[in-house]
Amino acid sequence: MGNDMMEAYLYEMNTLLEQLDELVLSAEKAECFSQDDVNEIFRIMHTIKGSSAMMEYNSLMTIAHRVEDLFFIIRDKTMAVISEELRPELFELIFQSIDFFRSEIEKVEKNEPLTEYIDNILENINRFANKIQPQEGAENQAGDQKAAAGQAASDAAGESGDSTGQAGTDVEFQSKEFPYGIHIFLDEGSGMENLRAFMLVNTVKDYCEEGQFDYYPPNVNTDPSAAAFIVEKGFVLRFLSEEEREKAIPAVTGNGSVREYQLFDYAEPAPAKESGADSTAQASDSQPQSAAAPKESAAAPDAQAGSKQPAQGQHIKESLISVNLSKLDQLMAVVGEIVITESMVTASPDLKGLKLDNFTQAARQLRSLTDNLQDISMSLRMVPVSATFQKMKRIVRDMGKKLNRPATLELVGADTEVDKTIVDSISDPLMHIVRNSMDHGIEETPEERIAAGKNPEGKIILAARHTGSEVIIEIIDDGRGADDDVILAKAIRQGLAQPGMNYSHQEILNFLLMPGFSTNTEVTEYSGRGVGMDVVKSNVENVGGTVFITSEKGKGMTTTLKIPLTMAIMDGMEVSVGSSIFTIPINNIRQIFKCSASEIIHDAVHGEMIKVMDNFYSIVRAKDFFQMEEGFDDFNKGILLWVESGDRSFCLFVDELVGEQQVVVKPLPNYVNEFGIKNFGVSGCTILGDGNISIILDIVNLYTAAQAC
């Protein structure tokens, strides 16, 4: 099987499932599916069925088919068919199916064998289908429990009630000898419809005796022109008795290329419309007329919905293409080179002293074009965080149900865009934090919340916003908040804190982010699986971000993730030490200032500090830290950079400022990374306008290493 096909399939499935998840979640809140929702779910299931069949994933196809059937019923009869009590079950059922699809798709991605055993879910769906059937089914066809049966009646009703326009075809399909028919439509564009119909006939023969039924158009196996007829008007199986028809239904539903089918009974050729209406009345027997009326109105647009909806969906999709991320990486790299080369050319030392009006003009033009190019190529990699945020909704819902803690998740700024790689890498941390909030944050019972003067329903806010070069994601819950004493006691028990020491509130909160810390003594299904917030922290730091926690006991907790918009390009400040040039991310720099040696405060162990804005900060000398030979030792000569990242704040002493520049971040070769220089704050490098290389410093790692020295 082609890789491209597989990728397209996975992409399609993931998109559809996300769409579905979102749709069902919002429907659950409204406790009802609108007719649009039902149509949409029907369409999605239909697509999943089709493409899974194409990929030969039978379990996926079967489930999709069953759910599609279920929604066929709902589509036909509107949500009214499902009583209030049954609705939660319906939502649960759909979530269950979504989860099944998800897990199967994951298996496909990992190249693992798919689940063969799907009877569980199938049974659930069937049972549910039966539940919504009998109310009408019992009225129509006594004692009939088959899923399709009720459908039969209503379809027949819909068909004949609506038959005025199609009377001609109906007559054509009707047959006195075989009064009980199934009108079948095959999947659009599946091709060779006549042969597909013939295969269907063959399958039906496994269920029904030959001679008990016939079909129309005849000669499907030999007459290719029948294909066109079937596409246009469908294909009909006709049976001697109702029982035989019942037997054949599994064959029809089990066939992958059947789009939809309707049952109809033979009606005397109708001389006038009245008899059509009569047959409706007959078919629906005791059914009150008022119930039939909305059904008809619903059935009419649905007849076309199946074909119209996908067409619309395709139209929207056509303006989007999916591109392999590695291609975008390459593009980004080339654009980076162009930006650098452009400045190498226009600032070439060879041009010094020359008066080149035309050149300068053209260079300016080139400059604006390269800027443009850079912006566009960066924007290509940007995706909104909404998809990741939506996933959290599901977690809050599931956990809320399971733990019996009603909570809502509010999304703010879900359309904020960040680099694709960053979106991917924050998905897990976000999930973990949200789980923590649900598990540890929100109070155990609504009563507890009421007692605390809060809304009985817990609230978690997931907010994203831009600040120039960073995106800030906040996870705010209004739960219990962090209890300093509990955390400290735990930290001491885990050996993270010294007993008897005085820790500030912030320091205590920081214990939460340390490896080996988990406040819940019990391992639950959702959190406390041995991985804690430290994993969140390291994941976020891997993409150059920081994690910060604030909390007030009894009021809740806020976890803030600060993440650079993109890792590829950043604003940097170039500083020099000796002959080396270092680049420090601008957003880490709080202040740059000169100081005199007299302002420096010394401690007993050769530590140096300085007071800035009413706070003391330790000083790290870049020259000494990196064991460099050149560079200033005298504070009067050099310059101090007050840098900050997360909760680390300190001053870095360097020789001179070189200037601010937008730089393309390049990773260091693996050969040198193996020596662990990342731990010393050397996170990458960048090529300067003159072709030289500057070392990019990571403030957090630098400080950690400096403290360890």
Place this chain on the structure above:
Amino acid sequence: MSEEMALFTKTEETDGLLPEDMYESETEKYLIFLSNDIFYGVNADYVVDIITEVSITWLPMLPPHIRGVVNLRGQIVPIIDFRRLLGQPPKNNDCIVVLDFEETKIGILVDTVDQMVDVEKGTILSVPYQNTQDMQKIISGMYSLPEGGGTLMVLDCALLLHGR
């Protein structure tokens, strides 16, 4: 430099155009370079460039034999000082042989590049056991150059990159 480059380019062309010749004679091309008056040879298949007069950017916290990185047409390539690697005093040399071995680019700083030689397959002899551990780490064979041209130490790229 230009002469060396010409020599080098020519070899590449020969490689590309007449691979049969290679098999007939069953020879391999080796680039000879000098470091501290000793001839070293490296399989020319791995040589991608020879550069001079390039400024090497020092990187902190690395062992002394890694001089730093250079910008080779936008790529960041680490540079190993061959003298330092073998525990010899560094010299103010600036000739770098850039190797591409298994997708990893690395530059070795040598004294000078000498010439390209054809070495018949199977004529490279193994290195006798010595106490000079530093040599053992990166040299996989020895070869006597024709017409009394001296002895060639054959550099093993795999050992150079991963044998640390």
